Amino acid sequence: MKTRRALSESAVAWLFVAPALLAIGLVVAFPLVYSLWLSFTDVNLLRATGPAVELGALRIPLFRWIGTRNYTQVLADPLYWDSLWRTLYFVGAFVAEATVVGFAMALVLNERFPGRPLLRSLLLVPWSLSRIVVGLLWVGILDFEFGALNGLLLRAGLVDSAIAFFKEGWSALNVLVSVYMWNQAPFATLLFLAGMQSISDDLYAAAEVDGAGYWRRLWYVTLPALRPIVFLVLVLATVNGFLMLDLIYVLTMGGPGYDTTTISWHGFKTSFTFFKFGPGTAILYTLTALCLLMTVVYHRLVLARFEPEG
């Protein structure tokens, strides 16, 4: 009797999850494998003949297997490595900014003060905007000719001539970091706030009795309790940083020169501007590998350090 129930529970469960897993298999697993295959072939979008998988009327081209040639070609390109170092800087700076600013905003919003409900409800607005709109909005502020910031600085007499934020590569890259931070930090704040509210007041009271001031309470009570959330924020920010494309599209198009070309932009351009799917998917696959690697590394780093303490 007991085994029959367990069996039927398993069967029912599979009936419940099957549609979702089937759909995910079709729209994630299959394209993932097919893209991986493409990265080992000489994709030519104009050629209609050649090997293919045929399912009735559907004909999915397979192209010619060329081994790891796409990868060796991509890795031999100095642009790839330049983009990689740039990406690492971009991700590092973005993760640091988003985490620090997100945490600071959470600390402020965790205190009681008049206007807090309003600020809290507005918190998510930057995050809810399409990154295309985020980019547009910052063009309006930073633009050389009509930007509001330049207008204000000029009127206040702080600068003699307008600042061209996007003219020079280094400043353009850092503007990208900050604009992306503006868009994403609210989400980090949201997660930090949720974590802070789950910390028992007794802990703070006890720390206060022991004579701990605000900063010591922050360091010894708040931060240790938030460690899983810090991990989560770091992982999400890292992956988002690696993948960011849309802001580059509206703000810099990877330029000036290649100065804001990250790995994801490089892969995007190779695949969809030049339509070289072979090298393009190879670049994108190295990006995927990086993302997964970072997830594993963070997981090890953060979890390994506090698991022994319980």
Next chain:
Amino acid sequence: MAALAWLFVTSISYQKNLLARPFHLLPPDVTLDNYRMILGLVRFHAEGQAARMLASMWNSLVVGLVVTAVNLVVGTTAGYAYARFRFAGKTLSLFALLFTRMLPTIVLVPAFFLVFRALGLQNTLTGLVIAYCSFTLPFTVWIMKAYFETIPGDLDKSALVDGCNRFQAYWLVVLPVSGPGLVAGGAFTFMLCWNEFVVAQILNTRPGTTTLPPVIAGMNGQINIDYSVIAASGFLGALPAVILVLVFQKYMVQGLTAGSVKG
């Protein structure tokens, strides 16, 4: 926030006032002409581009709603099973779900491109719906799983005792009290679709078939369109998602934090 307010100010300004120096935070005169232009109510030199605004908003709406509906039906059911049942392969498939969450969507797009070309789904809304499910479904399953874990299991048990089968317990008893979770998952999914740019830009290139973000980005790339006009389209395009988030904030915050923290 000031940045968003400024976008609104520029959208009701004349371009010549934006260019004027010394600079004014409050425009000397306001106009709704920019909005009239993008809504096709007045003629102007770039009305071809601007005319795509409304059509693309409609496309965005359709894609967003269909993807949300699919997610809520399919994803919620799976989320429920993950929250309630113990079954063979549960850990493994959950791990696979987590993995897909970390996956860059852009890596899937070349495959979509070729397969959709073979299927004739390029430049169709159906194609976008399919592609969007690839990054929304894993999220929805996860958020809904976390939500159902907050509903006491006794509820389903008493339904089973009362003679419901598993599916009836879910459909007739648990779902009707899951409004907040459904709202959170649905609003989040819709927001992701409404704001998505890269996939739509690549897969739906034919004019009139794409969604709003590529159209706005396209106008931004044109030198003959004033920034104030683009600002108007950006502000208008941002409104639905912003309103959605402001209205359903409470539920979304609960759903998102539960879904992320427990991961």
